[in-house]
Amino acid sequence: MHHTLVFHIINISRKLQKAVSYKSNSLSLSYTEISALIICESQIQISQMELAQKLQIEPPSVVTLIDKLENQKLVKRKPIIGNRRKYQIVLTALGKTKIENLESHASKIEFRIRSSLGAKKTKELLRMINIIGSLNLNPEGGEK
Numbered sequence: 001m002h003h004t005l006v007f008h009i010i011n012i013s014r015k016l017q018k019a020v021s022y023k024s025n026s027l028s029l030s031y032t033e034i035s036a037l038i039i040c041e042s043q044i045q046i047s048q049m050e051l052a053q054k055l056q057i058e059p060p061s062v063v064t065l066i067d068k069l070e071n072q073k074l075v076k077r078k079p080i081i082g083n084r085r086k087y088q089i090v091l092t093a094l095g096k097t098k099i100e101n102l103e104s105h106a107s108k109i110e111f112r113i114r115s116s117l118g119a120k121k122t123k124e125l126l127r128m129i130n131i132i133g134s135l136n137l138n139p140e141g142g143e144k
Helices: 005-021 031-042 048-055 059-071 093-134
Strands: 075-080 083-091
Touching: 005 031, 005 093, 031 048, 031 059, 031 075, 031 083, 031 093, 048 059, 048 083, 059 075, 083 093
Parallel strands: none
Antiparallel strands: 075 083
């Protein structure tokens, strides 16, 4: 198949995901698990349903994901007052430590990218990423 812009972007995305996830080290988390922790850390309150929407995964999958993170003592479910069926997902102290380790690792990767590109090309790359991110890429023209 002819390499198109889309496949080049996918390839770079996978390379970055692999570099950030790197299961073989102390983080030992997948890209989706890392994303869930980052989302939980950045939200004052988030429910399982909201987390599923932000991760763009099905609700049953997010339940399994949270179960796994909870078993690793990275998050905990807290009941939402007034709703017995909903839970707020919050980071534990260990989860916060994992996020700090991730941020340190991601900063090193970003430094290498920025150093390779220089300030002007980095600014242009970010501009282009924002343009692509704002496009409706659904071939049928529906939601993003």
